Amino acid sequence: MSSFAGRMKEYPTVSLDRFDRENLLSRAYFLSHCHKDHMKGLKGPILKRKLEFSRTVRLYCSFVTKELLLSNPKYAFWEEYIVPLELESPTQISLVDETSGEKEDLVVTLLTAGHCPGSVMFLFEGSQGNVLYTGDFRLAAGDASRIEHLHSGSRVKDIQSIYLDSTFYDPRFYKIPTREVCLNGILELVGNWISQSPYHVVWLNCKAAYGYEYLFTNLGEEFNTQIHVRSLAMFKKMPEILSYVTTDRRTQIHACRHPKDEEFFQGSRLPCGCTASDGTPLRIISIKPSTMWFGERMRKTNVIIKTGASSYRACFSFHSSYSELKDFLSYLRPVNIYPSVIPIGRTLTEVTQIPQKTADEGETPDNDENFSLTLSASLSNHSSQNLDSCLPDTLILQPEQGGREQGDKRPSTVAQEESNDQKELSESQVSSDYDIPCTPESKTPRPDELSQLYRKLASGEDVIRKRD
Numbered sequence: 001m002s003s004f005a006g007r008m009k010e011y012p013t014v015s016l017d018r019f020d021r022e023n024l025l026s027r028a029y030f031l032s033h034c035h036k037d038h039m040k041g042l043k044g045p046i047l048k049r050k051l052e053f054s055r056t057v058r059l060y061c062s063f064v065t066k067e068l069l070l071s072n073p074k075y076a077f078w079e080e081y082i083v084p085l086e087l088e089s090p091t092q093i094s095l096v097d098e099t100s101g102e103k104e105d106l107v108v109t110l111l112t113a114g115h116c117p118g119s120v121m122f123l124f125e126g127s128q129g130n131v132l133y134t135g136d137f138r139l140a141a142g143d144a145s146r147i148e149h150l151h152s153g154s155r156v157k158d159i160q161s162i163y164l165d166s167t168f169y170d171p172r173f174y175k176i177p178t179r180e181v182c183l184n185g186i187l188e189l190v191g192n193w194i195s196q197s198p199y200h201v202v203w204l205n206c207k208a209a210y211g212y213e214y215l216f217t218n219l220g221e222e223f224n225t226q227i228h229v230r231s232l233a234m235f236k237k238m239p240e241i242l243s244y245v246t247t248d249r250r251t252q253i254h255a256c257r258h259p260k261d262e263e264f265f266q267g268s269r270l271p272c273g274c275t276a277s278d279g280t281p282l283r284i285i286s287i288k289p290s291t292m293w294f295g296e297r298m299r300k301t302n303v304i305i306k307t308g309a310s311s312y313r314a315c316f317s318f319h320s321s322y323s324e325l326k327d328f329l330s331y332l333r334p335v336n337i338y339p340s341v342i343p344i345g346r347t348l349t350e351v352t353q354i355p356q357k358t359a360d361e362g363e364t365p366d367n368d369e370n371f372s373l374t375l376s377a378s379l380s381n382h383s384s385q386n387l388d389s390c391l392p393d394t395l396i397l398q399p400e401q402g403g404r405e406q407g408d409k410r411p412s413t414v415a416q417e418e419s420n421d422q423k424e425l426s427e428s429q430v431s432s433d434y435d436i437p438c439t440p441e442s443k444t445p446r447p448d449e450l451s452q453l454y455r456k457l458a459s460g461e462d463v464i465r466k467r468d
């Protein structure tokens, strides 16, 4: 969860992803994406008044973010003050002090962030140098080298500072399986289940938040079906998503919510209460997208873990892993790195120190003694103990039990070979509620709460979140 205060040292007259306190004085605003930890103050009455009296103050964001924001009536007053910008097209903005008339020009370029629909990074170029604000992002290793606007000719631009989504900026989160690998694991699990009979049904236990659309569209496409959701309202501005979601309960894939989801599921009921028309009991499994991470010494990783008789956790991450962040930083080699998220169990001071170290130390983490990864070990150990022994062993998704080398041909999505060629560009997620998707850090404001949560996740325990 972002703790960025809104201002960059180099260009302190603009504010990003924070709209309260001193940010009320800013000459321009930038919104990286529609998650509420990046929208503090955005509907505040003081800001609203300021806009009414200003000729030049605007909010810059992507076209998708604009649509998502304006789809909520509380933000409708922004309509005439939003300037949506195209991706990868540098735009000059004049920052005007409306009392003195003094002005400063700044060029801003939106770069894809691969985090949720409409999410972008902002590259600023002006008199104080080039500065990159990442917002929340997930780029695969090697992606930075393919972003044209980070280069001038064939060389990387000189970057003065990066304001970084440091959610997983900790060696414990060395590796998070790529988006494609996670998706394939989920597709396989869902396919194996729903193909057994029309009464085999899957419930995707994910929040109503922008960020899961990528999952819905891919499932819909693969199985030629639609995903049951409670309401289409959050997708109404996204035709490309709308065709994959439905409010008709007669489908085998559900992502519907109910205030008492967890209870419902215990009783083998779907949150929407759907039952088969001929009275045959439905056989339901739940899949909870969660972030899973692995140490750099792990050769193989599981992307699906069975957590109960009919529940699974599937890897899904909206943020770059430690190794992806290292790759990104060592490619761009900024002079300064400012982390905007405090990773679990770290203090702000620690976080501000670590990145400086990384930019200097290059790409080989092996000499770093912090790299002994205990979480990954406890993750697979615990979850194997967790396996419900009365379950049919036709299920392919058993966590590995060690010694998997000898020609064991399990589906690759289940135990993924570590490979160096994870270079495919991550597909940017298409589409939509400002709630923060269920990443471990998202709902836990205090560091001690965070560490507890992470410990639970690491040990394979189910973490039930309180709804707000």
Ligand SMILES: [Zn+2]
Pocket: 001, 002, 035, 037, 038, 136
């Ligand atoms: Zn965030």
Ligand SMILES: [Zn+2]
Pocket: 033, 035, 115, 116, 136, 436
């Ligand atoms: Zn976010």
Ligand SMILES: [Zn+2]
Pocket: 228, 229, 249, 254, 255, 256, 270, 271, 272, 273, 274
């Ligand atoms: Zn449903």
